[in-house]
Amino acid sequence: MRNVKKKLLVYAHYYYPDVASTGQILKELCEGMKDKFDITVICTVPSYSGKVDGKYTVDKYYNENINEVKVIRVKVPEFSKENKKSRIKNLLTYFFRAVWATLKLEKQDYIFTISQPPILGGALGVIGKLVKGGKLIYNIQDFNPEQTMAVGYSKNKFILNFAMAVDKFSCKIADKVIVVGRDMQETLKNRFKNKNVPKNVFINNWIDEKEIYPLPDNDEKVIAFKRKYSLEDKTIIMYSGNIGLYYDLENLIKVIGKFNDREDVVFAFIGDGSKKLDIENYVNEHNLTNVKFIPYQDKKDLIYSLNSGDIHWVVNAKGIKGVSVPSKLYGVMAAGKTVFGVLDEGSEARLIIEDCKCGVCIEPGKYDFIYEELKKVIDNIHEYKKLGIRGKEYVDKYIKKDVAIQKYSSEILCED
Structure with missing residues (x-):
């Protein structure tokens, strides 16, 4: 008799080819579990940048098959990351159209949702469970409203309290909550004051060590990248990822400005986000040439x-300790590069860095200390560069993609 795979519905918000880190992780997760589950993903049309590709602007729904994973994409309006109203409109459109797409599906054995969009991701999982059955797995990549409160994005107590109540309800309804940091397990316990805490487990995010690994300095494509962006013959201090609200970059750029006389150093920001324009304006206003x-x-x-x-x-x-884990850490470590961490003591990312000694860490907000430590690193760059290979060794030992995906499969299946 043919073995029928269990049906798994995944709410992904962003999914490949979007460049959002969660979209990449969820693609690898779904494709890594497709031998065990019949997977359907509900996500937006590619739109992480705020713009929607022309081929996705006609219909409200698009059905695709990507490497044997069924993908239902919902059309959303374009938005600006600097405009709250357009952002909210975009998120609510995804939410309601995802609900409608869910109603058209057959019964499911499992529902898997992530904490994005904030609050709405968890609520989608609850709705999916109520209307399609199955066990609900809630994967919290970022705790909200805690993240919003930490950076003061909203101070409306009614909205924050309502958001907290909704997301706590999502946690209660979930058959299992999966968080991505040890510190985040503490946050979950604190939410419930250590009483009736939902069943939970911690699994690190990962990097595909077969796709990201150390390359020699004379690699032709590395040299070509440096040449393309005028980075040759410089010490390169790089930030790669979301240039958004939760990273204090608008203050760290002021620290960077103190190195403007260093023609041997370049600070490279790769990515986009809601704070990019502010940082660009500061760079232009202060004529930061490096x-x-x-x-x-x-x-x-x-x-x-x-x-x-x-x-x-x-x-x-x-x-941000206990609220989220910067997933860019895993790519940096896999490439064998040294980390300059500005992270709360006891946070998951800092625990990993200190455990494998692949870089240095300073407390957020201590800008004078950050400057002094950064100056020390730059002045002794050849010694500090040697630390990075320890991160690669740690990734190979503890944070391999296949190991993490197997943990997810096991945690989902054990809910039967």
């Missing part, structure tokens, strides 16, 4: 951009 802005790189080219950096920023704003 700061470069570079677009997001295609996934196939990420290995070359990451290998181009000598030192990589991995940062979070003050108060």
Whole structure:
């Protein structure tokens, strides 16, 4: 008798080819579990940048099959990351159209949702469970409203309290909550004051160590990347990823400005986000000549951009401990590059860096200390560059993609 695979519905928000880190992770997760589950993903049309590709502007729904994973894409309006109203309209459109797409599906054995969009991701999972049955697995990549509160994005107590109540309800309804950091398990416990805490487990995010790995300095494509963006013959301090709200970059750029007389150093920002324009304006207003802005790189080219950096920023704003884990850390480590961490003591990313000694860490907000430590690293760059290979060794030992995906499969299946 043929073995019928269990049906798994995944709410992904962003999914490949979008460059959002969660979209890449969920693609690898779904494709890694397709031998065990019949998977359907509900996500937006590619739109992480705020723009929607022309081929996705006609219909409200698009059905695709990507490497044996069924993908239902819902059309959303374009938005600006600097405009709250357009952002909210975009998110609500995804939410309601995802609900409608869910209603048209057959019964499911499992529902898997992530904490994006904030609050709505968890609510989608609850709705999916109620209307399609199955066990609900809630994967919290970022705790909200805690993240919003930490950076002061909203101070409306009614909205924040309502958001907290909704997301706590999603956690309660879930058959299992999966978080991506040890510190995040503490946040979950604190939400429920250590009483009736939902069943939960911690699994690190990962990097595909077969796609990102150390390359020699004389690699032709690394050299070509440096040449393209005028990074040759410089010490390259790189930030690669979302230039958004939760990283305190608008203050760290002021620290970077103190190195404007260093013609031997370049600070490269690769990516986009809601704070990019603010940082660009600061750079222009203060005539910072050694700061470069570079677009997001295609996934196939990420290995070359990451290998181009000598030192990589991995940062979070003050108060983000226990709220999220910067997934850029895993790519930096896999490339064998040294980490310059601005992270709360006891946060998951900092625990990993300190455990394998692949870089240095300073508390967020201590800008004078950050400057002094950064100056020390730059002045002794050849010694500090040697630390990075320890991160690669740690990835190979503890954070391999196949190991993490197997953990997810096991945690989902054990809910039967």
